[in-house]
Amino acid sequence: MNFFERLGERIERADSVLCVGLDPDPGRIPDHLTGHDLPRWAFNRRIIDATHEHAAAYKPNAAFYEDPDGWRALTETIAYAHGKDVPVILDAKRADIGNTARRYATLLEGRGDGHARGSSHARGSGHARGGNHAADAITVNPYMGRDSLEPFLSRAEKGVFVLCRTSNPGGADLQDLELASGEAVYERVAALCELWNANGNVGLVVGATAPEELESLRDQVPDLPFLVPGIGAQGGDAEAAVEFGLSHGTGLVNSSRGIIYAGEGDRFDRAAGEAAKRLKKRLNRYR
C-alpha cells in the first residue's frame, strides 16, 4: 500500500486531516522536561500522547533535530508515532545531485547510517519498508530539478511532498514569477510534479497564506494531495486549506506552534491536546 493510501486510511480512522508539526524549540520546552536525557523527545512523547487521537500525521521539521542528540530524539519520536499508528512526514526540504540525494533518501530508511536495522525499535509495525524509525514521507525542494528528487520519487511506497507555493512572505520572490509561457513558476512546478508522479507518491506543499493559489492549483492538479502549512501562527485561511488541500478526501492541513505551544508549564500537553481537538473539529466543518 502506498503512502497516500495509508494516509487516506489514517484520515478515515482518526476522522481528521490535521497534521501536527513537531518543531521543539529548545527555548520553549517546559522547565520540568529540560533535565531529561533527550528533552525534545520527552516533549514530543507527551505531545503525541495528548494529540494522537486527533492527528492524521505528524511532521517533525528536520531543522530542529540537526545535532547528535537531535537525531536520537527524532528517531525515537518517529518510532513512537508509529506505535500510535500515525504516519510521519519528515519536513526536510531536501534536494541534491544524484549521489548525494541518494544519501538524503536514507532519511526515509531510519537512521542514515543504517543502524535502524539492529535497533530495539525496529518492531516491523507494518509502516512501509525501512523499519519503525523510518519516516513515511518527506518534503523536498524542486529548484534542482528531477534528478535531484529521483531517489525520493523512486521509493514508491514513500510519499514525496514537493515545495510548490510556500506560506512565507518570500514565497513570492521566485515562485510567483511569470514565465514566458504565461504560467507562474509554481504552476510549472505543479505541472512537473504531475509528470514526476509515475509512482502515485507525489504531493505538493501549498501554503494556506495563498488561498487563491491553493484554489487554482487544485483545479490544475486535481489528483495531487496537498500538505497545507500556514494556518496557525502564520494566519492562513483554514477553510481554503481544507476545501482545496484535499484530493479525493486525502490531504493534510498542518499546525505546529499553534498546537505544541498552546500551553505552558506542567500541563502544556493537555493544552496541546485540546488545541488539536479544536482544530480537528474546525477543519472537519469544511470537509
Add this chain to the structure above:
Amino acid sequence: MNFFERLGERIERADSVLCVGLDPDPGRIPDHLTGHDLPRWAFNRRIIDATHEHAAAYKPNAAFYEDPDGWRALTETIAYAHGKDVPVILDAKRADIGNTARRYATLLEGRGDGHARGSSHARGSGHARGGNHAADAITVNPYMGRDSLEPFLSRAEKGVFVLCRTSNPGGADLQDLELASGEAVYERVAALCELWNANGNVGLVVGATAPEELESLRDQVPDLPFLVPGIGAQGGDAEAAVEFGLSHGTGLVNSSRGIIYAGEGDRFDRAAGEAAKRLKKRLNRYR
C-alpha cells in the same frame, strides 16, 4: 573580516582556488578505517592531512553526516580543517520559513544544540564567531525566497552561497525556464542575490557543466564570487570554472570524488594528496 576576505587570504596563502568536497560514502571508506570509532572522521582527517596544502577550502556535504555519529564526524572534521587554517563551507542547501531557518542557521554556530561553547575543541582559532566547530559558510536554496535565507544573510561574517545554476542534468528543469521578462530563472536568482548582498557575504553556486551560463553570469554579477562544482566526476569545464568563477581573484572550484576517491586501500590519502596537487596546478594555469 568577512568570509570572502578570509577566503581571499587563504587563496593567496595556499596559491589555490581548489575546494575539496568531503563526502565520505560509508561504502567507499577503505577497509583499514572501518573499525574506527568514527570512520568518516578517520577518513576525513587523513584526507585533510594529505590535501590541506593544496586546499583553499573544504566543503563537507551535510547529506553524508545526517545521523548521530555523522554529526560528531562533521564537527571533528570542521575543527580539524580549522586547525590547518582552511575555511569550511557546509554544503547544506538549506532554506525554510523564518523560525525554522533560524534553527538551520545554528549550523553556522557549531553544534546545533549549543554544545560548541563548552567543547574541548573551541580553541578560538580566529575563525569567525561561533567556535572552532562552526562552518565558515553554507550553501542555501533560493526557492523559498529572501526571508527563508535571512538568518544566513544576516550573519555578516559568514559566507552564503546561493544555488543559482546547478551542475546536475535536472538543473535545467526550473533554472533555465524563460521568464516573461526575458531572463532565465537562474538569472533572476543572480539578480536577487545582488540585492540580498548588503553584507557582502553572498556568492553563487554555478556548475562547471554549464560554461555558457558561467560566462554570462560573470558578466551579470561581476562582484559575486562563485563556488563552481562539477569539474570532476561530472565532467565540467575546468578552464571556464576558473576564468568565470573568480570575482576579483576570489572564488572556488570544487572537486569531491575526483580527489577523495583518487586511490584505494592503505595509501588512499597519498593518492588524494597527489590528485589535489595536480588539480590545483591545473586550475592555476587559468588564473
